[in-house]
Amino acid sequence: MTGSTTDQALDRARVRVEGLARTFSGVPAVRSVSFSVGAGEIHGLCGHNGAGKSTVVKMLSGQLAPDGGRIVIGGEAVELRSRRAAQRVGVALVDQELSVVPALTVLENMLLGDLGVPLINRPRAAAARCRRVLDDMGLGRIQPEQALSTLSIGERQLIEIAKALSQKARLVILDEPTATLSDVECEHVFAAIRRVAATGCSVIFVSHRLSELLELCDNVTVLRDGRDVATTAAKDLSVGQLIVQMLGETPHRLSSARAPDPGLAPALRIEHLDVAGRLTDFTLTARAGYIYGLAGQLGSGASDVLRALAGLHPSATGSVELHGRRIAFRDPVAAARAGLAFVSNDRKSEGLFLDSSLAWNLVATRLPGLGRGGVVRPRRVRATARSLATRSGLPETRLADPVRTLSGGNQQKTFVGRCLHHDDVVVLLLHEPTRGVDIGGRAAIHRLLRQAADSGLVVIFASTELEELLELADVILTMRDGRIVRRYEGDTDGALLLHDMTHRTEIA
Amino acid sequence: MRRSNRWCRVGLAILLLVLLALAVTTNRFLSLDNARAILASTAFVGITAVGATLVMIGGSAVSLATSQTATIAAMLFLATQGLGLPTAVLVALVAGVVLTALQGAAIGFWHANPIVLTIAAGFATTGAASWFSGGTPVYPTAKGYDILNTTPASLPLAVYVLLATTVVAQWILRGTTTGRQLYLVGENRAAARAAGLPVGRLTVIAWAFFGLCVAMTGTFLAAFNTSATVTLGGTLTLDAIAAVLVGGTAIAGGRGSAVRTLGGAVLIAVISDVLLLRGYSTGVQILVKGLLVLAVVIAVHLRSTRGRR
Numbered sequence: 001m002t003g004s005t006t007d008q009a010l011d012r013a014r015v016r017v018e019g020l021a022r023t024f025s026g027v028p029a030v031r032s033v034s035f036s037v038g039a040g041e042i043h044g045l046c047g048h049n050g051a052g053k054s055t056v057v058k059m060l061s062g063q064l065a066p067d068g069g070r071i072v073i074g075g076e077a078v079e080l081r082s083r084r085a086a087q088r089v090g091v092a093l094v095d096q097e098l099s100v101v102p103a104l105t106v107l108e109n110m111l112l113g114d115l116g117v118p119l120i121n122r123p124r125a126a127a128a129r130c131r132r133v134l135d136d137m138g139l140g141r142i143q144p145e146q147a148l149s150t151l152s153i154g155e156r157q158l159i160e161i162a163k164a165l166s167q168k169a170r171l172v173i174l175d176e177p178t179a180t181l182s183d184v185e186c187e188h189v190f191a192a193i194r195r196v197a198a199t200g201c202s203v204i205f206v207s208h209r210l211s212e213l214l215e216l217c218d219n220v221t222v223l224r225d226g227r228d229v230a231t232t233a234a235k236d237l238s239v240g241q242l243i244v245q246m247l248g249e250t251p252h253r254l255s256s257a258r259a260p261d262p263g264l265a266p267a268l269r270i271e272h273l274d275v276a277g278r279l280t281d282f283t284l285t286a287r288a289g290y291i292y293g294l295a296g297q298l299g300s301g302a303s304d305v306l307r308a309l310a311g312l313h314p315s316a317t318g319s320v321e322l323h324g325r326r327i328a329f330r331d332p333v334a335a336a337r338a339g340l341a342f343v344s345n346d347r348k349s350e351g352l353f354l355d356s357s358l359a360w361n362l363v364a365t366r367l368p369g370l371g372r373g374g375v376v377r378p379r380r381v382r383a384t385a386r387s388l389a390t391r392s393g394l395p396e397t398r399l400a401d402p403v404r405t406l407s408g409g410n411q412q413k414t415f416v417g418r419c420l421h422h423d424d425v426v427v428l429l430l431h432e433p434t435r436g437v438d439i440g441g442r443a444a445i446h447r448l449l450r451q452a453a454d455s456g457l458v459v460i461f462a463s464t465e466l467e468e469l470l471e472l473a474d475v476i477l478t479m480r481d482g483r484i485v486r487r488y489e490g491d492t493d494g495a496l497l498l499h500d501m502t503h504r505t506e507i508a
Numbered sequence: 509m510r511r512s513n514r515w516c517r518v519g520l521a522i523l524l525l526v527l528l529a530l531a532v533t534t535n536r537f538l539s540l541d542n543a544r545a546i547l548a549s550t551a552f553v554g555i556t557a558v559g560a561t562l563v564m565i566g567g568s569a570v571s572l573a574t575s576q577t578a579t580i581a582a583m584l585f586l587a588t589q590g591l592g593l594p595t596a597v598l599v600a601l602v603a604g605v606v607l608t609a610l611q612g613a614a615i616g617f618w619h620a621n622p623i624v625l626t627i628a629a630g631f632a633t634t635g636a637a638s639w640f641s642g643g644t645p646v647y648p649t650a651k652g653y654d655i656l657n658t659t660p661a662s663l664p665l666a667v668y669v670l671l672a673t674t675v676v677a678q679w680i681l682r683g684t685t686t687g688r689q690l691y692l693v694g695e696n697r698a699a700a701r702a703a704g705l706p707v708g709r710l711t712v713i714a715w716a717f718f719g720l721c722v723a724m725t726g727t728f729l730a731a732f733n734t735s736a737t738v739t740l741g742g743t744l745t746l747d748a749i750a751a752v753l754v755g756g757t758a759i760a761g762g763r764g765s766a767v768r769t770l771g772g773a774v775l776i777a778v779i780s781d782v783l784l785l786r787g788y789s790t791g792v793q794i795l796v797k798g799l800l801v802l803a804v805v806i807a808v809h810l811r812s813t814r815g816r817r
Contacts, residue, residue: 312702336704350702353695355762364692365703371685418703 014039014202015060015171019069021226022055024405029055031226032069037171037202037219042193044213044234045206047223047246047438053206054096054408056223057175060204061093062086073170090170094177096436100148100160106130107144110163133166136195138188152299154181161189165196172196173204176436178212182297182464190216208438210239222246247440268427268458270309273318279304280482282318286427286458291449293473294462295497301482302462303345306429309460310342311335322426339426341365341419345435351415354404358394359385361403361414366422392417393444409441416445420452428452430461434468446472466497516807523803527779534785542785544663546777551666552725552732554773556744557751558670558677559721561769565681566714567694567761568615568622570749573630574722575741577607580637581726582736586648587640593652597727604723605716607633612715616708630745637738645735656731666728670770673721677766686713694761750801751776756808776800 016036022029030052037043047053058064060071062080070077073089080086083093100109107130130144137158148156161177174193178186193216197203207213213220214234221231222245229245267288272281279301286292296302308316311332320329327338335342344350353361362385363370370380382399389396392413394406403411416433419425433449434442449472453459463469469476476492478485478500485500531537556574564570571577585600611629614620640646658665681687690710693700701707725744730736755772757764776797783793 310702311704332701332704333706333708342702342704344702349696350698353692353699353762355695356692360688360692364689365705367685367688374685376683376685376688 014041014074015204016072017056017060017069018072020056020059020066020071021068022059022064022066028226030059030066033223033226033228034069035221035228035231037204039200039202040197041219042197042203042205042217044217044220045204045223046208046210046213046220046242051223051246051438052226053223054175055226057093057173057204057206060086060171061091061173087167087169090168092164092167092169092172094161094164094172094174096175098153098156098160100156100163102147102149102156104148105144106134106142106146106148106151106159109148109159110144110166112163114163114167129166133162137162137165137192154185157181158185158189161192165192169201171202171204173206175206176208177205178207178209186212208436210242210439214239214242243439246438267323268460269319269321270305271319271321273305273308273316273320275301275304275308275313275316275482278313278482279308279316282484284460284477284484286460288426288456288458289453290474291453291459291461291472293469293476294460294479295464295466295469295476295501296462296479297464297501299481300479300501302479303431304482306342306431306460306462309335309340309427309429311340312342336365337424339424341422341425341428343415343419343428343430343433345432347411347415347435352403352411355402357400358389358403358406358414359399362388362392362394362418365418366424369423388417388421391421392448409437409444412437413441413445413448416448420448425457427458427460430459432463432465433461434465442468464501469497516811519803519807527782530782530786531778534782537782537785542781546774546781547667548664549780550773550777551664551670552728553744553747553751553776554670554770555666555673555721555728556725556748557755557769557773558673558766559718560748560752561755561757561764561766562677562681562690562714563612563622563718564752564757564759565694565761565764566690566711567697568612568711568714569759569761570622570752571608571611571626571629571715571718572623572745573608573611573626573633574748575744576630576633576637577604577719577722577741578726578729578744579736579738579741580604580607580633580640581723582730582733582740583637583641583646585727585730586646586653586736589648589650589652592650593655596652600727600730601720601723604726605719608719608722609712609716612712612718613708615715616711634738641736641738643738645737647735648730653727653731653734656728669724669728673724674766674770677717680717681766686710690714691762694758694763696762747776750797753801753808754804756804758808759805772804 014037018034020033021031033052033056035043045053045056055064059066062083062085065081071080072078078089080089080091101112104112107127110130110133111126127144134140134142134144139155139158139162142151142155148159151159157177158181161174164172177189181189193203193205205213205217214237217234219231220234220237220242222229222242224246266285268286270282270284272283274280282301282305284292294302294305304313307313309320309329311329311334314330316330320327322338328334329338329340348354353364359382363381367376370384371377385399386396389399394410394413394417398406403414406414412434416430419428428449434445437445449459461472474489476488476497478497480501536542556578560570560574581600581604584603585596588596588599611625614625615622656665660668681690689705693705693707693710697707729740733740751773752764752769753759753772754775755764755768755770757769779796779800780793783796
C-alpha cells in the first residue's frame with residue numbers, strides 16, 4: 001500500500017513502523033511489521049491470536065525492545081526504553097488489563113502517571129479538568145471525588161480510556177479497550193476517540209470486534225504470523241474480507257438449529273436463586289445436552305448466576321438440584337465435587353496458573369483422579385495432558401511451556417479444555433467464554449462447547465456479545481437488573497436481545 | 509527469562525568460586541571433621557527449613573512462631589521422659605503438629621493473614637511455655653533422650669533425620685497429588701479456589717508437616733541441651749526462613765523445592781564456617797548471612813519479574 005507514496009508524504013505521517021521484529025526465546029512473535037499512521041488518523045490493527053498484535057503494541061509503548069526494525073514518530077526514529085520514555089515522546093496506551101487503582105478517587109487516578117501534572121497540586125483546576133474529561137466521555141454521573149472502587153469494571157475501563165485520551169498525546173494506542181464494555185459505553189468511547197483524532201492525534205485501535213474496527217477506523221492493518229498482510233482503507237473492506245485476510249480462509253460457523261430431544265430429562269434445576277443486591281429470584285430448569293446463554297450487560301446478574309452456582313457467592317440463597325439431588329453450592333469445593341466446573345471471565349487472576357506448564361494447567365482440576373492412593377502417576381498425567389491438548393486444539397509441542405507464553409486464544413482453550421472430558425463434571429459454567437479471543441479461536445471454543453453438550457453436559461454461559469449468544473446458545477435468557485427479562489428458544493435476533501438487555505420494558 | 513536465568517547462574521557460579529577459593533585457602537577447612545561440623549550445624553535449622561518450604565510453596569508465606577513452637581515441643585519432650593522415649597517423642601511431635609495445623613486451618617479456611625496470625629500464635633505459645641515451665645528451665649526426668657545425641661558413622665543422628673525429611677518432603681511436593689496441588693494453590697490462590705481445589709485442606713496439610721518438622725528440631729534441641737528454657741528456640745525462626753529463601757523458593761509461593769532448601773541451609777552453614785575459621789566475629793557472620801539472603805531474594809525477584817515480560 002505504501003509503495004506508491006513518496007518519501008515526503010511518509011515523513012509527514014505521524015507514526016511509522018518499519019520492519020519491526022521481536023523474538024521470544026528463539027520463537028519469532030513478530031517477524032516484520034510495517035505500517036504508518038497519519039496525523040488525525042484512526043488506524044485499526046487486527047489479526048488472529050498469536051499474529052503479533054500485542055507484541056507490536058508492547059514495542060510501540062516501550063514495554064518491549066524490538067530486535068529489529070525501527071519506530072519513527074514525527075519524522076524521528078525513537079528508542080522507547082520504558083513506558084515512561086514512550087509517554088515522554090507522546091505515546092499514551094490503554095492496556096487490555098486495567099491499570100487504574102481502585103483505592104484512589106477518580107481524580108487521583110487521572111493525575112496518576114500524567115507527565116503534565118504540575119509539581120504543586122492545584123486541586124480546583126485539576127478537578128475542573130477531570131470534570132470536563134468525564135463529561136466528554138458521557139460520564140456525567142461520575143464525580144471526580146468518587147472512589148474508583150465504587151464503580152463497575154466497565155466504568156473503570158472508561159476512566160482509563162478517558163485518562164489516556166486527556167494526556168495530549170501524539171499517539172494514543174487502545175488495545176482492545178471495548179472488551180468489557182457494553183454497547184452504549186462503546187459508543188461513548190468511539191465518540192471520544194473521534195474527538196481526539198480530530199485534534200490531529202494519531203490513534204491505533206486494536207480490536208477483535210471487526211464490525212467495530214470498520215465503523216471506527218480510517219485504515220486497517222491486518223497481521224498474520226508476525227507479518228503485516230495488508231493495510232486497506234476501512235471503507236473498501238467488509239467483515240468477510242477482513243476475516244479472509246486474517247485467516248486466509250473463511251472460518252467454520254456453528255449451526256444453532258437444534259431439534260429438541262424429548263429423551264433428555266431435566267438435569268439441573270435452579271430455583272429462586274438470590275444474591276443480595278445482584279440477583280433476584282433466578283429460576284431455570286436446564287436439560288443435559290443443551291447450551292443455555294445468559295444475555296446480560298455488566299450488572300445484569302448474568303455473571304452472578306454462574307458465580308453463585310460455582311460457590312463463589314457464599315451468601316447466595318435458593319435451591320439447586322442436580323439429577324434430583326440437592327447440592328451444596330455455597331462453597332467452591334462442594335460445587336466442584338457436585339460436578340459444576342466454572343470458567344471465569346478473568347482467566348489471568350481467577351483461572352490459569354500462568355507460570356505452570358500447559359500440561360499441569362490441563363490436569364490441574366483432576367489430579368486426584370490421575371493418581372493412585374494420592375501418588376501422582378507421571379505417565380498417566382502426561383498421557384491425559386496430551387490427549388486433552390489434542391482434543392482442545394492446543395499445540396502438543398508446547399505442553400512443557402508455561403501457559404503465560406501462549407497466546408490469549410490458546411490460554412482460553414486451556415481454561416475451557418481443563419473442564420472437558422472430565423468424568424466428574426456434569427455442568428459447565430462459563431463467563432464470557434471467548435473474551436479476548438480472535439475469530440478462529442472463538443469458533444474452536446464454540447465447537448468444544450457444542451461437543452461437550454452433545455456428550456451429555458449441561459452448558460450455561462453468560463455473555464454480552466450478541467453474535468456469540470446467537471451462534472452458540474440453544475436457549476437464551478435475557479437479563480437486566482438482576483432479573484430474567486425473557487426466554488428465547490430457537491430464533492431470535494440481535495435487536496430483540498439488545499432491547500431486552502438495555503431497555504426498561506414491562507414484561508407481562 | 510533465559511537471559512536472567514543465565515545471569516542467576518553466573519552469579520551463583522561466581523559466588524561458589526569465591527567461596528571455594530576462600531574455603532581451600534582457609535586453614536583446617538578441608539578436613540573430615542570440619543565437613544562433619546558443617547553438616548551437624550546444618551541439621552537443626554535444616555529440618556525446620558525443609559518443613560517451612562512446604563508452607564511457603566503453598567502460598568502462606570512464613571511462620572513467625574517457629575522457635576516458640578520448637579521450644580514448647582522441647583519442654584514437653586523433656587518433661588515426659590519418664591514415660592519412655594517413644595512416648596516422649598510422640599507427645600512432642602503431636603503437640604507441634606496440632607499447634608501448627610491449627611494455625612494452618614485459620615489461614616486456609618478463614619483466610620487469616622499468616623504473618624499476623626503467627627505473631628499472635630508465637631506470643632501465645634511463649635506464654636504457654638513460661639506458664640508450663642514456671643519460668644525455670646525444664647530438666648529431663650530420665651536419660652532416654654541420649655539416643656538422639658548418638659553419632660552413627662560419626663555423623664549426628666539429626667543429620668540422617670534431615671536427609672530423610674528432605675527426601676520425604678521432596679517426594680510429597682513432586683510425587684503426590686497433594687504436593688502438586690500445593691504448588692497450584694501457592695501460585696494462584698484465587699484460581700485454585702475458583703477451580704474448586706481444596707485450598708483449606710491443602711494449607712492445613714502443609715502446616716501440619718511443617719509442625720512435625722519444627723517439633724523434630726525441638727526434640728533434638730532438647731536432647732542436645734539436656735534442658736529447655738523459654739529461649740531455647742533462639743533464632744530458629746529467621747534462620748529457617750533464610751535457608752528457604754537462599755534455596756530460591758518464591759516468598760509468594762508456587763515455586764521452590766525441598767532439595768534446594770537443603771542446599772540453601774548447607775550454603776549458609778559453609779559460609780558461617782569459613783568466616784568462623786578465619787576468625788571473624790559472630791557479628792560479621794550474621795551480616796554476611798543477611799547480605800546473602802538479600803542477594804538471593806533480589807535474584808529470585810528479578811527472575812520472576814523478567815519472566816513475566
